[in-house]
Amino acid sequence: MIISSSPRREGNTDYIAKLAVDEVLRCGAEPIVVRVYDYRIEPCRGCRACLREGCCVIDDDFTNVLAGKLMEADAIIIVSPVFFNSIPSQLKAFIDRTWCLRGKLRDKVGGVIVVGRRYGHELAICTLHSFMLKHEMILGMRGVAIYGFEVGEAAKDTQGLEDARKLARRVVKLAEIVKRGIKIM
Numbered sequence: 001m002i003i004s005s006s007p008r009r010e011g012n013t014d015y016i017a018k019l020a021v022d023e024v025l026r027c028g029a030e031p032i033v034v035r036v037y038d039y040r041i042e043p044c045r046g047c048r049a050c051l052r053e054g055c056c057v058i059d060d061d062f063t064n065v066l067a068g069k070l071m072e073a074d075a076i077i078i079v080s081p082v083f084f085n086s087i088p089s090q091l092k093a094f095i096d097r098t099w100c101l102r103g104k105l106r107d108k109v110g111g112v113i114v115v116g117r118r119y120g121h122e123l124a125i126c127t128l129h130s131f132m133l134k135h136e137m138i139l140g141m142r143g144v145a146i147y148g149f150e151v152g153e154a155a156k157d158t159q160g161l162e163d164a165r166k167l168a169r170r171v172v173k174l175a176e177i178v179k180r181g182i183k184i185m
């Protein structure tokens with residue numbers, strides 16, 4: 001599963017997500033793409049009903065569509081723009097809502113790619129890695145930082161693009177290893 005989280009359609013984030021999709025396909029896997037801004041995702045209410053019910057009680061696209069997609073995925077790559085040294089609000093809402101999936105994302109493989117003008121990449125990566133580690137997911141590689149501001153600029157960051165392809169390959173490979181149940185030392 002490849003999550004693209006910019007409100008700006010066809011911008012740098014969607015470009016990198018597409019690059020990751022192409023690389024995953026080249027590796028023989030079948031990625032699905034989720035643009036979080038295409039879905040109606042309400043913020044977590046902190047109501048704790050999920051502790052009682054085992055699922056979220058909010059009737060929206062997270063509960064009805066995205067929770068299922070997350071649970072089906074072997075691997076999750078998040079591609080996000082950097083917003084105020086962090087992540088966009090819709091992606092944060094999406095992440096908060098996964099509280100109801102405690103224990104259900106364990107051992108899925110994760111990877112993070114962020115794109116921004118200049119500042120805050122590491123903090124955004126850290127936020128997304130923390131989300132994955134909270135769910136006891138497995139990180140295949142350190143996060144990738146790509147530099148770009150206006151549409152098209154990320155395509156010029158050749159080192160970033162190469163690292164993004166490497167991350168996609170690594171995530172697919174590690175997901176295969178986990179699926180086969182080979183012991184990782």
Ligand SMILES: Cc1cc2nc3c(=O)[nH]c(=O)nc-3n(C[C@H](O)[C@H](O)[C@H](O)COP(=O)(O)O)c2cc1C
Pocket residue numbers: 006007008010011012013014081082083084085086115116117118119120121148149150151
């Ligand atoms: C609300 C907002 C906040 C931003 N904050 C940062 C920031 O803190 N650091 C940074 O390097 N770039 C920041 N940017 C720039 C974006 O990360 C950059 O333009 C990125 O390429 C956007 O991806 P997109 O083309 O997919 O929308 C910000 C952009 C917006 C709209």
